[in-house]
Amino acid sequence: MITYSFTDIGSDSLYIHLYKCIKKDIIQGVLHAGEKLPSKRSLAKNLNISVITIENAYAQLIAEGYVYSVPKKGFYVADIMSLHKKEETILSTENVRLSSGSTGYFADFTSNQTSSEHFPFSIWAKLTRELLTHNQPELLTNSPCGGILPLREAIAKHLKDFRNMTVTPEQIIIGAGTEYLYGLLIQLLGFHKRYAVEDPGYSKISQIYESHHISCYFASMDAFGVNISDLERQEIDIVHISPSHHFPTGIVMPVSRRYELLAWAAKSGMRYIIEDDYDSEYRLNGQPIPTLQSIDVQEKVIYVNTFTKTLASTVRISYMVLPKHLVNTFYSRLYFYSCTVSNFEQYTLARFISEGYFEKHINRMRSYFHNKRDKLLNAIEKSPLAAYVTISEEDAGLHFLLKINTELSDEEFLQRLEQSGIKLSSLSQYYRIPPQKVEHIFIVNYSFVAEENIDKAIQLIYRSLF
Amino acid sequence: MITYSFTDIGSDSLYIHLYKCIKKDIIQGVLHAGEKLPSKRSLAKNLNISVITIENAYAQLIAEGYVYSVPKKGFYVADIMSLHKKEETILSTENVRLSSGSTGYFADFTSNQTSSEHFPFSIWAKLTRELLTHNQPELLTNSPCGGILPLREAIAKHLKDFRNMTVTPEQIIIGAGTEYLYGLLIQLLGFHKRYAVEDPGYSKISQIYESHHISCYFASMDAFGVNISDLERQEIDIVHISPSHHFPTGIVMPVSRRYELLAWAAKSGMRYIIEDDYDSEYRLNGQPIPTLQSIDVQEKVIYVNTFTKTLASTVRISYMVLPKHLVNTFYSRLYFYSCTVSNFEQYTLARFISEGYFEKHINRMRSYFHNKRDKLLNAIEKSPLAAYVTISEEDAGLHFLLKINTELSDEEFLQRLEQSGIKLSSLSQYYRIPPQKVEHIFIVNYSFVAEENIDKAIQLIYRSLF
Numbered sequence: 001m002i003t004y005s006f007t008d009i010g011s012d013s014l015y016i017h018l019y020k021c022i023k024k025d026i027i028q029g030v031l032h033a034g035e036k037l038p039s040k041r042s043l044a045k046n047l048n049i050s051v052i053t054i055e056n057a058y059a060q061l062i063a064e065g066y067v068y069s070v071p072k073k074g075f076y077v078a079d080i081m082s083l084h085k086k087e088e089t090i091l092s093t094e095n096v097r098l099s100s101g102s103t104g105y106f107a108d109f110t111s112n113q114t115s116s117e118h119f120p121f122s123i124w125a126k127l128t129r130e131l132l133t134h135n136q137p138e139l140l141t142n143s144p145c146g147g148i149l150p151l152r153e154a155i156a157k158h159l160k161d162f163r164n165m166t167v168t169p170e171q172i173i174i175g176a177g178t179e180y181l182y183g184l185l186i187q188l189l190g191f192h193k194r195y196a197v198e199d200p201g202y203s204k205i206s207q208i209y210e211s212h213h214i215s216c217y218f219a220s221m222d223a224f225g226v227n228i229s230d231l232e233r234q235e236i237d238i239v240h241i242s243p244s245h246h247f248p249t250g251i252v253m254p255v256s257r258r259y260e261l262l263a264w265a266a267k268s269g270m271r272y273i274i275e276d277d278y279d280s281e282y283r284l285n286g287q288p289i290p291t292l293q294s295i296d297v298q299e300k301v302i303y304v305n306t307f308t309k310t311l312a313s314t315v316r317i318s319y320m321v322l323p324k325h326l327v328n329t330f331y332s333r334l335y336f337y338s339c340t341v342s343n344f345e346q347y348t349l350a351r352f353i354s355e356g357y358f359e360k361h362i363n364r365m366r367s368y369f370h371n372k373r374d375k376l377l378n379a380i381e382k383s384p385l386a387a388y389v390t391i392s393e394e395d396a397g398l399h400f401l402l403k404i405n406t407e408l409s410d411e412e413f414l415q416r417l418e419q420s421g422i423k424l425s426s427l428s429q430y431y432r433i434p435p436q437k438v439e440h441i442f443i444v445n446y447s448f449v450a451e452e453n454i455d456k457a458i459q460l461i462y463r464s465l466f
Numbered sequence: 467m468i469t470y471s472f473t474d475i476g477s478d479s480l481y482i483h484l485y486k487c488i489k490k491d492i493i494q495g496v497l498h499a500g501e502k503l504p505s506k507r508s509l510a511k512n513l514n515i516s517v518i519t520i521e522n523a524y525a526q527l528i529a530e531g532y533v534y535s536v537p538k539k540g541f542y543v544a545d546i547m548s549l550h551k552k553e554e555t556i557l558s559t560e561n562v563r564l565s566s567g568s569t570g571y572f573a574d575f576t577s578n579q580t581s582s583e584h585f586p587f588s589i590w591a592k593l594t595r596e597l598l599t600h601n602q603p604e605l606l607t608n609s610p611c612g613g614i615l616p617l618r619e620a621i622a623k624h625l626k627d628f629r630n631m632t633v634t635p636e637q638i639i640i641g642a643g644t645e646y647l648y649g650l651l652i653q654l655l656g657f658h659k660r661y662a663v664e665d666p667g668y669s670k671i672s673q674i675y676e677s678h679h680i681s682c683y684f685a686s687m688d689a690f691g692v693n694i695s696d697l698e699r700q701e702i703d704i705v706h707i708s709p710s711h712h713f714p715t716g717i718v719m720p721v722s723r724r725y726e727l728l729a730w731a732a733k734s735g736m737r738y739i740i741e742d743d744y745d746s747e748y749r750l751n752g753q754p755i756p757t758l759q760s761i762d763v764q765e766k767v768i769y770v771n772t773f774t775k776t777l778a779s780t781v782r783i784s785y786m787v788l789p790k791h792l793v794n795t796f797y798s799r800l801y802f803y804s805c806t807v808s809n810f811e812q813y814t815l816a817r818f819i820s821e822g823y824f825e826k827h828i829n830r831m832r833s834y835f836h837n838k839r840d841k842l843l844n845a846i847e848k849s850p851l852a853a854y855v856t857i858s859e860e861d862a863g864l865h866f867l868l869k870i871n872t873e874l875s876d877e878e879f880l881q882r883l884e885q886s887g888i889k890l891s892s893l894s895q896y897y898r899i900p901p902q903k904v905e906h907i908f909i910v911n912y913s914f915v916a917e918e919n920i921d922k923a924i925q926l927i928y929r930s931l932f
Contacts, residue, residue: 079732342781
């Protein structure tokens with residue numbers, strides 16, 4: 001039985017001394033995890049002290065997690081190995097990413113962050129002020145789980161006007177970012193379905209599926225978009241695509257492939273297509289191609305879009321349009337979720353859209369990005385870099401592809417750029433297993449790069465070649 | 467082979483007529499799902515029309531999802547049964563819950579909605595205005611995935627001042643409502659762990675676990691809170707509790723049970739306790755009991771709290787405090803998620819807390835609810851209802867228990883109340899399998915009932931007894 005000397009007790013009380021002795025033995029491994037401690041009575045007898053002293057010492061050890069009691073059995077040493085390791089946990093500022101999203105590069109061609117000079121602050125402030133003054137009861141009335149009606153009505157009208165989509169407000173579900181909506185979709189469509197994402201693709205989507213322990217497969221792409229044979233071969237139920245403007249290749253899926261994809265989905269009641277229309281507002285040249293949702297008569301398409309690209313990446317509002325038969329399933333199964341977007345911002349955005357500010361804002365942004373793209377293309381053309389590059393997919397969205405004629409490996413080139421303060425990503429980084437032919441192709445996302453830095457950035461890219 | 471007459475073609479073109487004929491046969495089931503259609507060439511020969519006409523008709527049928535093509539094989543009839551059913555889907559306003567959260571009862575003793583007369587609109591408007599004017603770059607700079615630093619610092623200080631909890635801002639993760647945070651916790655702690663919730667309990671929590679296809683078990687309660695033997699018996703890894711004020715029983719877990727629970731968790735590295743402290747700010751009498759988090763030395767407790775109770779149910783901001791060793795796991799596994807709360811509201815709330823407004827607001831609300839509770843208890847005491855009821859657990863949170871001496875079944879009584887415009891819930895409704903002894907106990911949540919309706923509401927409850 002454990003025995004301790006009480007000669008070196010100092011100013012401690014008996015129970016504190018005993019507590020310290022046992023704690024030390026546990027920490028040093030003299031007493032092992034799971035080991036039974038003597039009963040209070042027998043230890044009291046052994047140490048020749050009162051039962052109440054033992055009781056107090058044990059209570060303190062239990063309180064601090066070193067010992068646990070099993071009713072009617074006795075006291076046991078807790079497993080404190082994990083405690084030991086935990087005491088060493090160091091939270092560095094870096095490893096918990098307290099730092100903000102601003103990137104510190106001279107030119108970051110990978111960031112989607114929107115710039116504050118283009119956010120319509122004065123209109124937003126005006127609408128917020130009016131709402132906080134005149135609409136207090138609505139602001140404090142719980143939102144339906146799909147979002148407040150005025151915002152869903154405004155979005156339905158916007159979709160009609162801009163994408164020629166006929167949807168009812170009931171089909172629209174508002175959520176705090178598309179990432180959140182993907183989580184809801186998994187709960188709606190099922191954890192045991194087989195999901196596919198595009199390869200190459202936006203890695204966050206597969207990360208979300210994998211984080212939900214979902215079977216997530218990768219479907220290859222040809223010049224028209226996702227390969228349907230790959231969906232068939234892998235027995236996919238749900239495919240997640242961005243047909244309007246694929247990231248990173250920039251491919252716009254032609255109508256023929258869209259119909260083939262709808263036909264693929266029509267073959268089974270389990271099959272659905274998640275259409276991520278994330279930057280369709282920024283098509284710069286040519287007619288927009290109809291969304292899959294708008295040509296889908298079989299109710300196979302779930303349309304997803306966001307205001308984080310068009311308004312601000314820091315205002316977290318996205319939405320999805322469910323096929324009608326899924327609306328009822330959604331409400332019967334997921335009705336208990338509160339809407340994740342605050343009423344204050346839902347009402348502000350509803351008015352921002354319905355009073356025409358959103359349309360004006362998009363037009364302004366489109367012409368701003370059109371200009372910026374032209375400036376960037378011009379800067380390349382004027383520079384000696386022009387002799388080494390081929391540009392493609394520059395008509396849609398906020399990025400294009402730059403093929404560079406160089407002997408440098410992608411890794412080496414990107415490293416050199418990084419040293420010059422330029423952040424760029426390579427097409428190969430977005431592949432599960434990058435094929436040979438995508439070497440030396442880079443993605444130029446120009447949304448966050450300051451216009452005045454463009455010329456210098458091109459110069460720096462050129463210099464990094466040698 | 468299918469054959470159609472072209473005599474009744476009317477003004478249709480040949481291909482439209484053919485398309486309509488085939489479509490009709492598919493809808494009426496003359497042509498079956500999966501049936502192969504004749505090749506274009508052979509059908510053209512059979513009908514004595516051009517191949518291009520067949521091609522156009524088939525293309526239209528494919529476009530509308532009635533037919534699909536299999537490369538190198540031919541054309542097949544799609545499975546339109548689901549389409550049929552879908553066409554009948556009716557979206558009633560009711561089944562998609564477009565209606566707002568306001569309840570339409572004379573007195574709703576079940577709603578958690580906060581009332582607009584108590585929200586600090588003028589301060590909120592002032593802070594918003596200042597931020598939109600002076601802090602534009604911060605507002606548009608992407609938030610770290612755990613939330614902006616000033617808000618996490620303000621919460622850490624608040625937890626120190628009000629709950630005597632010592633936590634670093636790095637341990638705090640901000641999210642759009644506790645429901646969202648529970649989803650993150652499942653991804654962090656694992657889909658294959660065994661989770662337990664309290665029985666009786668707040669049904670939304672088990673709904674969320676079940677919606678994520680998690681093994682969710684139910685642990686019974688005694689007078690001190692959750693039964694640890696039930697956790698052992700069911701081999702639970704993660705237990706989700708509200709020890710400060712259990713809903714609906716109102717039990718405040720004594721310190722002894724808290725230590726027992728921590729000891730339970732210490733026995734295995736897999737075990738964790740989710741401590742939901744949802745309404746601890748509203749303890750009306752007596753000293754608050756220390757949170758589990760503050761007496762946890764083994765890093766076993768994940769603390770969760772929300773501003774939806776203290777500020778507004780429509781402002782969706784909650785947070786969790788992770789044990790240090792889980793912080794690094796969180797960031798290494800879930801770093802790719804964007805914070806779900808918009809920067810605009812994160813910054814507003816950060817200033818609302820750090821400038822002392824939140825403390826004042828809580829104090830004001832606590833005294834308001836104290837008053838309201840007293841008014842309600844008085845109204846019961848003065849009423850003939852007093853002879854039929856026993857009140858318990860009235861010292862904490864915003865609800866208490868009312869035991870009514872009646873022969874009526876709970877169901878019958880609640881139905882009668884409903885007819886009088888009173889919404890009340892019974893304790894039995896919150897049990898997985900309600901035991902006999904909880905008959906005739908009702909939960910009186912007084913947060914949303916207008917003060918001026920209290921006397922009348924008590925009268926209506928009394929009358930419903932006979």
